[in-house]
Amino acid sequence: MDLGIKGKVALVLASSRGLGQAMAVSLAREGVKVAVTGRNPEGLKKSVEMIEAVGGTALALSWDLADLSVIDGLVSKVEKELGPIDILINNTGGPPPTPAAGQDPALWQKSFNDMVLSLISITDRVLPGMRQRKWGRIVTSTTSGAIAPIKNLAISNTLRAALLAWSKTLASEVATEGITVNVIMPGRVATDRLRQLDEARAGREGTSYEAVVQASLRQIPMGRYGDPTEYGDTAAFLCSQNASFITGTVTRVDGGQVQAV
Numbered sequence: 001m002d003l004g005i006k007g008k009v010a011l012v013l014a015s016s017r018g019l020g021q022a023m024a025v026s027l028a029r030e031g032v033k034v035a036v037t038g039r040n041p042e043g044l045k046k047s048v049e050m051i052e053a054v055g056g057t058a059l060a061l062s063w064d065l066a067d068l069s070v071i072d073g074l075v076s077k078v079e080k081e082l083g084p085i086d087i088l089i090n091n092t093g094g095p096p097p098t099p100a101a102g103q104d105p106a107l108w109q110k111s112f113n114d115m116v117l118s119l120i121s122i123t124d125r126v127l128p129g130m131r132q133r134k135w136g137r138i139v140t141s142t143t144s145g146a147i148a149p150i151k152n153l154a155i156s157n158t159l160r161a162a163l164l165a166w167s168k169t170l171a172s173e174v175a176t177e178g179i180t181v182n183v184i185m186p187g188r189v190a191t192d193r194l195r196q197l198d199e200a201r202a203g204r205e206g207t208s209y210e211a212v213v214q215a216s217l218r219q220i221p222m223g224r225y226g227d228p229t230e231y232g233d234t235a236a237f238l239c240s241q242n243a244s245f246i247t248g249t250v251t252r253v254d255g256g257q258v259q260a261v
Helices: 018-029 041-053 068-081 105-133 154-177 192-205 209-217 228-238
Strands: 009-012 033-038 058-062 087-090 136-141 179-186 250-253
Touching: 009 018, 009 068, 018 033, 018 041, 018 087, 018 136, 018 228, 033 041, 041 058, 058 068, 068 105, 087 105, 105 136, 105 154, 105 179, 136 154, 136 228, 154 179, 179 228, 192 209, 228 250
Parallel strands: 009 033, 009 087, 033 058, 087 136, 136 179, 179 250
Antiparallel strands: none
16 A cells, blocks of 8 residues: 655654654655654664665654753754655653652653653644645654553653643644644553563562563453554554544554453
């Protein structure tokens, strides 16, 4: 299927590894020119290599999302070197595992700045250009914990739920301007982040990593973890011309794990 986005320009945040990297590569496979961002030089190099391996064009940007002062300069760099940004993939790393009660307000504030305010600010920077061109795709990657809270991930559950409300509200504001705004939500997709969480859970519960994985698989109707490419390809479809009548939605890529309708 031709997704109709060849030659478009995408900015994929936090794409030096994991799900961000997978989304960047899937877009590149469709002929999209991709700017990848992150704080790990080796990870960024790997993302560029993966994009070039599928015939794509990549621009690597060292970017700390918590620093709002660099947004205009880095977006301008993308626009100068690749062209106006047509596709924005909002994605961040996750906060440390924590319970809901007793967390330092400073941790809540830092996490809000890193995970919510940064994405809103970057979106506000690229949105005027999309409006002017009457075409744009904004996809925000969150977590299934936003609708089915995950134990010991209280900060992630809470702040990413805020992104759902923001995305839905924004979608209605720009719906007549050729711009779609959607959320993509992973279940248990096999990334380094998921392995770290499973290992941390094993440590808390005094069990083995393998036992944690098997317990998780029993909760997934498909009986397996997702492949990052499956997640990336879903994001690419939401960015496609084919998906031009899809906006304000939450698409779960979870093997049927979340039981909410």
